[in-house]
Amino acid sequence: MVSLFSMRVPLLLVLLHAVFGSAYRWFNWQYEVTCEAEKFVTPSDEADVVEFLKNEFPKQSHIKVVGNGHGFGNLTTCVDQSLTNKTSYIVSLANLKSLEINKKNMTVTAGAGWDVYDLINVLKENGLSFNHLGAERVQNFVGALSTGTHGTGRYVDNMASQVVALRIVDARGNVKIINEWNNPEELKAFRVSIGALGLITEVTFKVQPTYLLKKTTTVLNATTNYTQLYTDIHDLYKKHDRVTVWGPHFDWDSEAQDWVIEPTFFASYWEPTNYTGVRNCTLNYCANGCGECIKNYICYDEVSDATSAPPQGVCSREFYAEIEHFWPFENFMDVAINYTKFQQSQTPRMRGFDNQEMIFQYRILKGDDSYMSPVNTYNLGPQNSGVFGVLEIDWIQSVNNYTTLWNNQGFAFEFMDKFGYEYNARAHWNKMSPYDPKFTLSAFPKLPEFLKIQEQQDPNCQFVNDFLVNQLGIDRCKEAIGQ
Known part of the structure; x- marks a missing residue:
């Protein structure tokens, strides 16, 4: 198997000066999302930000702030200069380091x-x-x-x-x-x-x-009896409060042109500890997402080093497609089984492409009352605990082939159309979420309040792009972005 984080490199802001004019092209981390703006701006401090926005407000210029481009969708895409007669800016706030x-x-x-x-x-x-x-x-x-x-x-x-x-x-x-x-x-x-x-x-x-955590990683056995497989996984969440299940894993059989389940996968869980010895999670190769991670081990470390991978944990670079959906945890068994079966129904359309591995990952998360949080609890019923399950599926390629990447990303979009309403599922922002403002309103009941604030903050539609306008249903901004 390949590393779980092998494709996850530090985010890239790639700015290429155009051959003609002063245009700048932005790419996300794996270069499949891009846009071209006329200018790239890096304010030195908040005062510069204020001056810049005051100057651009009467011009109704398009302004898109970008970070490191670590996303699979187009949330941070600028309004492409070819679609507008207004100046389009890419803005980096990297200098604001107070x-x-x-x-x-x-x-x-x-x-x-x-x-x-x-x-x-x-x-x-x-x-x-x-x-x-x-x-x-x-x-x-x-x-x-x-x-x-x-x-x-x-x-x-x-x-x-x-x-x-x-x-x-x-x-x-x-x-x-x-x-x-x-x-x-x-x-x-x-x-x-x-x-x-x-x-x-x-x-x-x-x-x-x-504070320190004890991280325990344990090998689990896989089976194509998905009811049994996911019952066993569900039982882990009954035993432990803080769990990530890395699996099941599937390998692409190039001869059969089909996915084959790997016999084992693994889960990690974390718990507080009074350990005073050497902090050693970062000394373990798999703590950084590299190498053969399907093995039993225990490590102890500060919470950040025990639960997250630093940039140096990335060991190679390959394209991959990904979805990440949130849904009330009470739906766990139905979601796990039916998402898996639906993915299998997509397999015939994946034949002839450069597939290598597919990894399912399950997590759990406490709900909240932030308006646009994917785990907002506003539309949950009395039968729901307010805890969400999280399912991520990664389609990993054998080579960096755009055709394979775009093919698999197309399949990624289909999951939300299939299961969004059925399981009250919400996609992680910037991870393959199809346009559907009606569903967005259903999953984010505070959207009308959010859009009122958005109009107050951005009356000329300078901060939005194609994704935001179409995903949130900001009809007043369609003309402003050239739709």
């Missing part, structure tokens, strides 16, 4: 330029840890917050739930402070803003004293 640590309140205030990896190192140097973290550290921090990035655990929220305050600049260049003391309801909209509400220049988030 930092203030308040150990009395156990909060950290960081500028928008920080990446997750660098913030983790600063926290550890100061005896602090994130409350919650995603499985990787390659993202820009604000970008990770704004898209609902998460880890795993029955009592673990997504990263955005740690935010207690932020500074944001609207399209007019006005700075607005949103916090849980003065405008807590608005904070619910701004925590997962998906880039639609303005330029976030600074964020304040909760931290905790450094």
